[in-house]
Amino acid sequence: MSRTLDLSHNICLIPSLLFFFFGLSNAAYSVVDFGARPDGLSDSTQAFKKAWAKACGSTRAMTLYVPKGKYVVRPINFNGPCKSRVNVLIKGTILAPPDYRVLGQSRTWLLFYGVNGLTVKGGTIDARGAGYWSCKRHHGNCNIGAQSISFIGCNDIVVDGLTSYNSQRMHVGIVGGRNAALKYLTLRAPGGSPNTDGIHLQDTSGVTIVGSVIKTGDDCISIGPGTRDVWIQQIACGPGHGISIGSLGNSIHEAGVQNITVTGVVFWKTQNGVRIKSWARPSNGFVRGVIFRNLVMNNVYNPIIIDQNYCLNNQCPHQNSGVKISGVKYRNIKGTSKSKVAVSFDCSPSSPCTGIKLQDIKLTYNHSPAVSSCSHIHGSTKGAVIPRSCF
Numbered sequence: 001m002s003r004t005l006d007l008s009h010n011i012c013l014i015p016s017l018l019f020f021f022f023g024l025s026n027a028a029y030s031v032v033d034f035g036a037r038p039d040g041l042s043d044s045t046q047a048f049k050k051a052w053a054k055a056c057g058s059t060r061a062m063t064l065y066v067p068k069g070k071y072v073v074r075p076i077n078f079n080g081p082c083k084s085r086v087n088v089l090i091k092g093t094i095l096a097p098p099d100y101r102v103l104g105q106s107r108t109w110l111l112f113y114g115v116n117g118l119t120v121k122g123g124t125i126d127a128r129g130a131g132y133w134s135c136k137r138h139h140g141n142c143n144i145g146a147q148s149i150s151f152i153g154c155n156d157i158v159v160d161g162l163t164s165y166n167s168q169r170m171h172v173g174i175v176g177g178r179n180a181a182l183k184y185l186t187l188r189a190p191g192g193s194p195n196t197d198g199i200h201l202q203d204t205s206g207v208t209i210v211g212s213v214i215k216t217g218d219d220c221i222s223i224g225p226g227t228r229d230v231w232i233q234q235i236a237c238g239p240g241h242g243i244s245i246g247s248l249g250n251s252i253h254e255a256g257v258q259n260i261t262v263t264g265v266v267f268w269k270t271q272n273g274v275r276i277k278s279w280a281r282p283s284n285g286f287v288r289g290v291i292f293r294n295l296v297m298n299n300v301y302n303p304i305i306i307d308q309n310y311c312l313n314n315q316c317p318h319q320n321s322g323v324k325i326s327g328v329k330y331r332n333i334k335g336t337s338k339s340k341v342a343v344s345f346d347c348s349p350s351s352p353c354t355g356i357k358l359q360d361i362k363l364t365y366n367h368s369p370a371v372s373s374c375s376h377i378h379g380s381t382k383g384a385v386i387p388r389s390c391f
């Protein structure tokens, strides 16, 4: 057929592709247009800052676009509030500078602060944390270390399809704010890398975390004080330390944790499965309304654990945890335990755990039933519960 026809076909295709990439905003600021260099060597921090200022200052919803390629970026604050919703669309990889000390002296690397209405879609970020971990292992003066991507005081955020490698400390941190959806994330650091939690939540509410693969050196997901209304579903966790509520009760006055659902998680050789952990110190903190269900444990050291006797450096001699744990359900949890005590409830003598329910549990140890261990706990069971409960 004629060339004219082909050409008109292409002309139609290009705008529709742009529309597909940029969505309704239909307009984007590319970091490359602000001087970013996708060569994996040049420092592109200023270009990212300028592109953010433009996108955030726009009265129409705008896209900050990071095309294919590798961009080196130093610690950067993407500050809000913005005039409209901002989409960050990443096709390329954002790299930390090669010298780990540049990130090491900042608490955060990519920080979104006070932004209301934000989508971060796609992309890979690589903090190149190995130098920092090695410094820590050799007890050097390594500074605080950076979280890779942080959202502090942000509302209505979506993070979709992001990959994070080799964070110095945690990969993703959400502190303050409401309504965050984290989906289809891939978070990876070696099993032995210190304090590389996958996702940390604190003082935040309305968070969903779905469809993600987390292989790291500390908790896959940690839920800190003041966290409410969280839904976690369809996660592969391990290596790592499992999914943890805590550590709680480090201070006397502390906001509680409530309404947390964890469902459809597979744990691979993790230190813990689902854990609730508090310091053995006085506190008015609490945990209530938690459901752990439909979980598979593959060779997990502590599949189900409550530990209220956590203490470091003798900071709590002869004290009990004041954190009150109540209304926690464990349902349909199956698989293998790497230690004989598959279910361990070590609650506080001064504020015992209450309203704990076990239903349809089957955890084995070396092809034989595992055992349970209880202290200061009141609860009930339903269905078959193996190991037999010690309530």
Ligand SMILES: *[C@@H]1O[C@H](CO)[C@@H](O)[C@H](O)[C@H]1NC(C)=O
Residues within 6 Å of the ligand: 206, 228, 229, 230, 231, 259, 261
């Ligand atoms: C509990 O959290 C879920 C989100 O996971 C939310 O839909 C629900 O409304 C919350 N329940 C209460 C009583 O706040």
